[in-house]
Amino acid sequence: MNNSHMAEEIREDPITLKPVELYVFLDPIHEKSWELQAIIRKMQIEYGHYFSIRMILSAQLMDLNRACKDPNVQAEEFSHPALPSVAVKAAELQGKRAGNRYLYKLQEYQMLLNEDVSSYPTLMDIARSARLDEQEFAQDFYSVHTARAFQCDLNITREMEIEEMPSIVFFNECIEDEGVKLSGLFPYEIYRTVLEEMLGGKEMERQEPPAxxxxxxxxxxxxxxxxxxxxxxxxxxxxxxxxxxxxxxxxxxxxxxxxxxxxxx
Structure with missing residues (x-):
């Protein structure tokens, strides 16, 4: 992540304290995670002034170490279900919006275009489609910063005992209160109701959608x-x-x- 991306992050994300924080746990290649993204977009449009979001990515990591150690596997041929999550973390080093664009494009390739997004060449194509700096993305894909960011997500997933993807944990401003966990996929109204309850049950003001x-x-x-x-x-x-x-x-x-x-x- 270079200085220009750091400046972009500051412009994109002015510090605003919101009363509720959502920890959203996704596996990018699962269909239910794609469906949850649509629900989150609608909730951000209508009630985004009440909450902030932290995306936590996960994947099934069986055999990843074994695959990485196979001397016969070239980088351009490497394929694994965890790679999409790693790719999103690499994209996030170019800014939060860049990471969000990449995540959406990745899911678009997987769910709508039926592409194999677990392969490195396809992940590079997605970087191009998401208007990322491709050279920087390729470098970040193998960087220690990306590995640490992904490992941090895996640690949070384990610590919060997330066993199903997708899941959301709602936290309010009171640090003594436990979060409210919703494991799996639910209708939009369920998420809206939980958000309202986390705000003390007061009726929320819905924002009108933009043009x-x-x-x-x-x-x-x-x-x-x-x-x-x-x-x-x-x-x-x-x-x-x-x-x-x-x-x-x-x-x-x-x-x-x-x-x-x-x-x-």
Missing amino acids: LDELLKTYTSLTTREIAEIYHVTEKAAEYELKKQVLQQRVERIFTPNETLWSLK
């Missing part, structure tokens, strides 16, 4: 279903409005084997 162009600047690309849920309309109504944006050459429609994505032109 579509601002939304797509923040999240790069979204599915029809996500956009419909964010704006509280039907998928049919959302698609109708999005098609109008396509005709105005403001939005691009991207077809994938499993879903339709929308991004800024």
Whole structure:
């Protein structure tokens, strides 16, 4: 991580104290983690002024050491289920937003494009697609800083006794209070209700979603279903409005084997 990325981090993340912190535990290549990301995005849009997020990445690490020690495996051919998590930690060294972009693109490749994201060449392709500095990403992928960051995530996962991915642990400002753990995937309303309870049960003020162009600047690309849920309309109504944006050459429609994505032109 160079000085320019450190300056970017300061601009991106001014210190703001929020009453609730969410520890979000993900395995990037699991479908439920992808689904949870959509829920988190909606909750950030509506209630993000009440909470901050810390992403904790994990993976099944069986046989990783054995694979690393195999002298016949070249770096360009190396493949393992833990590599996507390592890649996200490497991307985060270029800034929090860079890390978030990389994580979303990685899940897009896995869930929508059916790509094998456990291979090093694909992870490099994702870095290019996420607009990262590719040379720096390649160096950081093997750096001690990335290894330590990933090991820290694994330690937190173990200490908090996280046994299922995805999971979220909610903490409030009172350090004496225990966190509230939700293991697995739940409907949006469950997470919203727990957040409200962590705030003492007072009714939360929901923020209005931003304009579509601002939304797509923040999240790069979204599915029809996500956009419909964010704006509280039907998928049919959302698609109708999005098609109008396509005709105005403001939005691009991207077809994938499993879903339709929308991004800024």
